[in-house]
Amino acid sequence: MSGIAPIQLPSLTSLEGVKQDTPVSKGSDVGGAFTNILSEAREAENSSTQMAEKFANGDTSIGIHEVMIQTEKSNIAIRYATTLKNKAIEAYRELMNTQV
DSSP states (O other), X not given: OTTOOOOOOOOOOOOTTOOSXXXXXXXXXXXXXXXXXXXXXXXHHXXXXXXXXXXXXXXXXXXXXXXXXXXXXXXXXXXXXXXXXXXXXXXXXXXXXXXX
8 A cells, every 4th residue: 555645735825826806707697507507417318318228228338337327417417407496596586575
């Protein structure tokens, strides 16, 4: 076990080089973020479906563990997208219920 060395993380002793006034980029929008998240979830779901079909058809290059891993990745991506949608709707409703 002498060949394995622990990873040394650099310590942060000062804030030199860290920008204090970083402006928010104008290219970031919520709609684009939702589009990206939904497309990633769709791709993960399609990939897991294709992998499951290949395994079911007897493709020996794909193991059941790979199918299960891809299925879980797809499940996590879909749950993440659903959670973000629910949070956005909740924030919208809260904003609409605020009294001016």
